[in-house]
Amino acid sequence: xxxxxxxxxxxxxxxxxxxxxxxxxxxxxxxxxxxxxxxxxxxxxxxxxxxxxxxxxxxxxxxxxxxxxxxxxxxxxxxxxxxxxxxxxxxxxxxxxxxxxxxxxxxxxxxxxxxxxxxxxxxxxxxxxxxxxxxxxxxxxxxxxxxxxxxxxxxxxxxxxxxxxxxxxxxxxxxxxxxxxxxxxxxxxxxxxxxxxxxxxxxxxxxxxxxxxxxxxxxxxxxxxxxxxxxxxxxxxxxxxxxxxxxxxxxxxxxxxxxxxxxxxxxxxxxxxxxxxxxxxxxxxxxxxxxxxxxxxxxxxxxxxxxxxxxxxxxxxxxxxxxxxxxxxxxxxxxxxxx
Amino acid sequence: xxxxxxxxxxxxxxxxxxxxxxxxxxxxxxxxxxxxxxxxxxxxxxxxxxxxxxxxxxxxxxxxxxxxxxxxxxxxxxxxxxxxxxxxxxxxxxxxxxxxxxxxxxxxxxxxxxxxxxxxxxxxxxxxxxxxxxxxxxxxxxxxxxxxxxxxxxxxxxxxxxxxxxxxxxxxxxxxxxxxxxxxxxxxxxxxxxxxxxxxxxxxxxxxxxxxxxxxxxxxxxxxxxxxxxxxxxxxxxxxxxxxxxxxxxxxxxxxxxxxxxxxxxxxxxxxxxxxxxxxxxxxxxxxxxxxxxxxxxxxxxxxxxxxxxxxxxxxxxxxxxxxxxxxxxxxxxxxxxxxxxxxxxxxxxxxxxxxxxxxxxxxxxxxxxxxxxxxxxxxxxxxxxxxxxxxxxxxxxxxxxxxxxxxxxxxxxxxxxxxxxxxxxxxxxxxxxxxxxxxxxxxxxxxxxxx
Numbered sequence: 001x002x003x004x005x006x007x008x009x010x011x012x013x014x015x016x017x018x019x020x021x022x023x024x025x026x027x028x029x030x031x032x033x034x035x036x037x038x039x040x041x042x043x044x045x046x047x048x049x050x051x052x053x054x055x056x057x058x059x060x061x062x063x064x065x066x067x068x069x070x071x072x073x074x075x076x077x078x079x080x081x082x083x084x085x086x087x088x089x090x091x092x093x094x095x096x097x098x099x100x101x102x103x104x105x106x107x108x109x110x111x112x113x114x115x116x117x118x119x120x121x122x123x124x125x126x127x128x129x130x131x132x133x134x135x136x137x138x139x140x141x142x143x144x145x146x147x148x149x150x151x152x153x154x155x156x157x158x159x160x161x162x163x164x165x166x167x168x169x170x171x172x173x174x175x176x177x178x179x180x181x182x183x184x185x186x187x188x189x190x191x192x193x194x195x196x197x198x199x200x201x202x203x204x205x206x207x208x209x210x211x212x213x214x215x216x217x218x219x220x221x222x223x224x225x226x227x228x229x230x231x232x233x234x235x236x237x238x239x240x241x242x243x244x245x246x247x248x249x250x251x252x253x254x255x256x257x258x259x260x261x262x263x264x265x266x267x268x269x270x271x272x273x274x275x276x277x278x279x280x281x282x283x284x285x286x287x288x289x290x291x292x293x294x295x296x297x298x299x300x301x302x303x304x305x306x307x308x309x310x311x312x313x314x315x316x317x318x319x320x321x322x323x324x325x326x327x328x329x330x331x332x333x334x335x336x337x338x339x
Numbered sequence: 340x341x342x343x344x345x346x347x348x349x350x351x352x353x354x355x356x357x358x359x360x361x362x363x364x365x366x367x368x369x370x371x372x373x374x375x376x377x378x379x380x381x382x383x384x385x386x387x388x389x390x391x392x393x394x395x396x397x398x399x400x401x402x403x404x405x406x407x408x409x410x411x412x413x414x415x416x417x418x419x420x421x422x423x424x425x426x427x428x429x430x431x432x433x434x435x436x437x438x439x440x441x442x443x444x445x446x447x448x449x450x451x452x453x454x455x456x457x458x459x460x461x462x463x464x465x466x467x468x469x470x471x472x473x474x475x476x477x478x479x480x481x482x483x484x485x486x487x488x489x490x491x492x493x494x495x496x497x498x499x500x501x502x503x504x505x506x507x508x509x510x511x512x513x514x515x516x517x518x519x520x521x522x523x524x525x526x527x528x529x530x531x532x533x534x535x536x537x538x539x540x541x542x543x544x545x546x547x548x549x550x551x552x553x554x555x556x557x558x559x560x561x562x563x564x565x566x567x568x569x570x571x572x573x574x575x576x577x578x579x580x581x582x583x584x585x586x587x588x589x590x591x592x593x594x595x596x597x598x599x600x601x602x603x604x605x606x607x608x609x610x611x612x613x614x615x616x617x618x619x620x621x622x623x624x625x626x627x628x629x630x631x632x633x634x635x636x637x638x639x640x641x642x643x644x645x646x647x648x649x650x651x652x653x654x655x656x657x658x659x660x661x662x663x664x665x666x667x668x669x670x671x672x673x674x675x676x677x678x679x680x681x682x683x684x685x686x687x688x689x690x691x692x693x694x695x696x697x698x699x700x701x702x703x704x705x706x707x708x709x710x711x712x713x714x715x716x717x718x719x720x721x722x723x724x725x726x727x728x729x730x731x732x733x734x735x736x737x738x739x740x741x742x743x744x745x746x747x748x749x750x751x752x753x754x755x756x757x758x759x760x761x762x763x764x765x766x767x768x769x770x771x772x773x774x775x776x777x778x779x780x781x782x783x784x785x786x787x788x789x790x791x
Binding site: 109122169170 | 678679680682683684685686687688689690693697698701702
């Protein structure tokens with residue numbers, strides 16, 4: 001791990017046990033199955049994936065809310081998996097969490113001041129500092145003037161304001177990393193961009209690492225440098241955002257990009273090519289490449305037998321797909337697709 | 340907290356809530372009045388009715404307000420003391436003693452006969468000596484009748500005129516001395532019974548006492564009505580029990596509700612949050628206590644161990660903590676525990692206890708409040724039930740104890756309705772007040788019932 005790395009995840013697995021008759025194991029839900037990535041300081045990364053791909057479990061694992069089954073996680077050089085006591089407390093104060101449903105994420109019986117002082121109280125921030133911290137973060141999320149908001153309860157705020165309050169709460173402990181799990185998917189389209197830009201500004205100002213988890217590729221470009229595509233508990237493609245949007249390599253990424261809706265009247269006439277079938281069961285994932293049952297480039301005897309390792313056909317662009325194995329010609333598949 | 344405050348403000352919209360609040364407020368006021376006006380030790384002293392405490396109260400007298408509903412004026416108790424209204428005449432005799440005559444006059448203007456007539460005689464003289472005294476009854480018509488002659492007294496004597504067989508014999512045709520002494524002897528008893536001769540009566544106490552001795556006498560003509568609540572078979576003023584019953588009932592109900600309902604709530608929250616073994620233990624205990632019958636266990640403990648009110652309360656709480664309410668609360672907590680803000684709280688480092696007490700319990704607290712209010716009268720009734728079946732605290736003046744006495748003395752059979760009805764009405768008012776308040780609170784805090 002280099003000096004500039006904030007978060008390093010190696011071969012992370014989070015499996016949920018399925019029980020039958022109380023003690024007999026019926027199997028596991030492999031919600032996160034072998035995920036590795038690095039995140040530098042001041043870097044934002046988007047993880048894109050559809051429902052049930054394991055995004056949220058990944059977020060919860062990174063936050064320490066779910067214990068990983070296997071693998072390693074380090075934040076700023078501190079071991080995250082299996083952390084207890086002080087180490088866990090350090091992680092709690094240094095990793096912020098922004099949830100999907102802003103109203104649900106705020107205790108309805110606490111006012112803004114209580115909501116923001118709770119984390120400070122837990123981490124024993126001195127009393128005189130608290131008020132200043134609360135005002136600072138409210139200012140940062142543009143809930144100003146603070147006096148107007150301190151005594152309000154969550155139901156008195158609009159959706160956008162609620163989400164900004166959630167962001168303020170995640171910032172109040174001055175964290176190094178923020179995990180945002182679908183922070184805008186429950187907001188009106190009109191305030192999505194605003195909230196995302198706010199998050200981006202905060203990230204740049206405080207030099208935070210941000211992991212932005214979404215199912216909506218269209219919001220990715222507002223946000224991050226990097227984007228990871230998650231499919232069936234694995235990160236199948238990692239690239240810079242521009243590279244991913246203009247040159248998606250994995251057949252699944254290509255399908256996702258095609259599916260982005262675009263308010264253009266012409267689109268009504270185009271029938272988009274969407275991969276048939278559904279995401280696979282995470283209890284019994286398909287052998288080999290997990291996308292192979294839906295892939296139009298399916299290669300019999302390869303894709304359904306062996307799991308593809310990460311190939312780097314273009315510098316800085318990793319993809320787990322047999323199309324890009326050595327000798328096959330890195331550009332081959334791509335040109336074919338873009339044609 | 341906010342929902343609770345807002346809900347309480349909303350209560351004003353319900354007239355039933357106002358009435359309930361008034362009733363509960365009244366009970367609380369009565370309790371405060373009782374506790375401040377009559378300290379605990381005094382109340383216990385009065386209720387245990389030691390010698391001399393209730394001398395001047397009639398047995399089983401109706402409350403004074405019943406006089407308002409009768410055509411006749413019912414007699415009240417008259418007390419005449421030799422040192423106050425009585426006249427004392429004393430002159431020395433030749434043999435060095437004193438001859439004393441105490442005149443105890445009283446004006447009897449009632450339409451009914453007294454319940455009893457008793458003369459209390461006290462002496463102050465050298466130990467071992469005794470005095471003999473004579474009692475003479477003088478009617479308004481200046482007729483005199485000697486009730487007793489040369490009755491002995493050492494230090495003090497209680498001469499129950501109503502029970503004196505000689506007097507009874509001397510008044511033929513009269514049902515009892517207290518009737519015969521005041522009745523119009525000339526009159527033939529008509530269908531309405533005998534009439535009282537109204538006017539000034541006098542009781543004369545004559546004695547020869549040593550020169551240095553003192554003799555005092557006190558005449559009590561017991562009425563048929565006494566006190567605002569009447570008296571019981573031990574001459575105790577029932578007001579003591581009715582007043583002191585209120586704080587005891589409220590304390591029992593409140594402590595019971597806190598002990599059983601609030602702790603059930605908290606334990607359900609803890610069990611649900613920690614899950615696993617904690618939850619399993621709580622659930623199995625609940626299932627066990629749900630099938631254990633409360634009353635038989637209490638009866639057993641009451642008979643073999645102790646009938647102290649507070650022991651009973653403790654036992655009831657222990658047996659009600661893991662009650663059916665545990666299941667109800669658990670169901671609510673299971674839902675509340677999945678709220679995203681609890682996950683968020685975990686993510687910013689809230690500990691388990693903090694999550695339970697600051698995030699989980701406040702969410703369900705609005706449901707607890709009406710439950711809590713509604714459960715108070717059930718404990719009040721339970722206390723009364725225990726008292727009525729004979730498991731009441733032997734010392735404390737509670738409503739249930741009064742009803743138990745009334746039942747034991749056949750109050751309803753003998754027509755002493757006030758004895759049974761007064762504590763019963765108070766119990767009903769308590770139940771009614773808390774029920775009105777509780778159901779209104781339920782309507783305010785339970786969204787499903789709102790606007791129905």
